[in-house]
Amino acid sequence: MKTDFSRQLHEFRKSAGLTQEQLAEKAGVSFQAVSKWENSQSYPDIELLPLIASALHADIDTLLGYQPDRRDITWYDEKFSSREYYWGNQFWEGAYDVFRFLPPVKPLRLLDMGCGEGQAAVFFARNGYRVSAFDISENGLRKGKNLARINQVAVDFFRADLLKYHPGRSAGELFDVIYCSGALQYLPADIRAEFIAEAKAATQVNGIHILNVFVEKPFLETPPDWETDREYFWETGELFRYYHDWKIEKMEEQIFDCTSSGVPHRHCMDVLVARKITQ
Ligand SMILES: C[S@@+](CC[C@H](N)C(=O)[O-])C[C@H]1O[C@@H](n2cnc3c(N)ncnc32)[C@H](O)[C@@H]1O
The missing domain is CATH 1.10.260.40 (lambda repressor-like DNA-binding domains)
Incomplete structure (x- = not known):
């Protein structure tokens, strides 16, 4: 057996x-x-x-097939346990900025952090990027692997916790693209500077980061599905400040409607595309 x-x-x-x-x-x-x-x-x-x-x-x-503690099972892991894909075949539109700012003229190395069920990761792989993607949710990764198999592409899906992950220590070359959508709110404020510094160091010259973060606004209510014990809002502009020494290709604050969890609400999101110019 x-x-x-x-x-x-x-x-x-x-x-x-x-x-x-x-x-x-x-x-x-x-x-x-x-x-x-x-x-x-x-x-x-x-x-x-x-x-x-x-x-x-x-x-x-x-x-070893060991799950230490239920606290490691996130809200998303529960959601991803169903057969249907939580967001269907959709992903953040910022994924298209990857093509715009760093088209896959050669097999560029891309890291998707907090990849969920892998829709964006598979989309990148289908378009010629060499994709590594991680998430904390086993169910999300399982579905990502399934999506990759159906689409006949190779994606290096692996389980990692954003709070313990060190991009600089991942095997092999530096990344050309680091992409993260909807997951950086899991980083408590006091570890953000170190995490981003390490992600920047693990990036090739001319490489890009495409990121979004949820921002707190006094006129917006906390979203109904916000995990208050493990999700932490960012401040307006906080993300951009970490990239003062990179070329800012795009920097935007967006407010948009959302119906995740079935209850209509609004989010504020800072969106960044930044390029590394010198070592
Ligand atoms: C809003 S979803 C975004 C998923 C995906 N990036 C997308 O755009 O569809 C947040 C993701 O962060 C993952 N996540 C939560 N805490 C995490 C952690 N500590 N380390 C890695 N991933 C985490 C969740 O499992 C979930 O897949």
């Missing part, structure tokens, strides 16, 4: 685009050993787990 570990290992290895030989090389073992792990015939030495998890962009808990 397949164990959680063998199933997860197989799935994560496939989505990382690694053969058993390649994973074996990274872990310093024979490919027969990897094959045995995937067939539930043996387990790796416990000391190898960090190496394996990092090669697969996974965390050890997920590889």
